[in-house]
Amino acid sequence: MLETSFINIHTHHSIHIDGTLSILNCFPEQIKIGNNNERGISIGLHPWHVNKDNASSMIDLIKTVASEKNVLAIGEIGLDRTIDMPLDIQEKYFIEQIEIAENLNKPLIIHCVKYFSELLSIKKRVKGSTPWLIHGFRKNRKIASMLLEQNCYLSFGEALLFDKNNQNLFIEMPLDKIFLETDDSENTISEVYNKAAHIKGLQLEVLKAKLFDNYKTVFNANK
Secondary structure, eight states: OOTTOEEEEEESOOOOOTTEEEEEEEOGGGOOTTOOOSSOEEEOOOGGGTTSTTHHHHHHHHHHHTTSTTEEEEEEEEEETTSSSOHHHHHHHHHHHHHHHHHHTOOEEEEEESOHHHHHHHHHHHTOOSOEEEOSOOOOHHHHHHHHHTTOEEEEOGGGGTOHHHHHHHHHSOGGGEEEOOBTOSSOHHHHHHHHHHHHTOOHHHHHHHHHHHHHHHTTTTO
């Protein structure tokens, strides 16, 4: 894989695109033990799914498969205020998966909706060493600053294509703390990169090289 590859840090689309290193989001029930291919994936129990009767068994499954070489991250996991699930239950499963990531020294891909203070409180409490990546970031400068102060990475997606507030925030973000993604969007990662480079006033190849450096740092890709 060339150092100028696009890095798609979080996608729900399984189609491989040449010249792109993407991390495919997988839910535990999608994983077949012993049948994982070489494609990089993340695996985690999403906060939307912690109300399932089999949530605990899904955590056990994550523990079983998370050590596989192609499991690059634990996620997406996190907290969501918009769902009908008590915060303490969400926190329970979130912290259990943080512990899995810590044990394996793998980064976290985090979904957070309207619970950023609680998220940061947990981060300070667990005092973990693995990187936290906040995916699909569309919040304001204050929240971004709070996350950056706690050494989190922020991943930006299709909102960069049309959201002026997101674009203005992105201009201010340090290059060594950002990633780009498509999530479940039909837009391509190259479209997101081209827009991001334009917003930053950078040549595309410069941005690609810098985000590849971030990838190597976060995912221990030099080892």
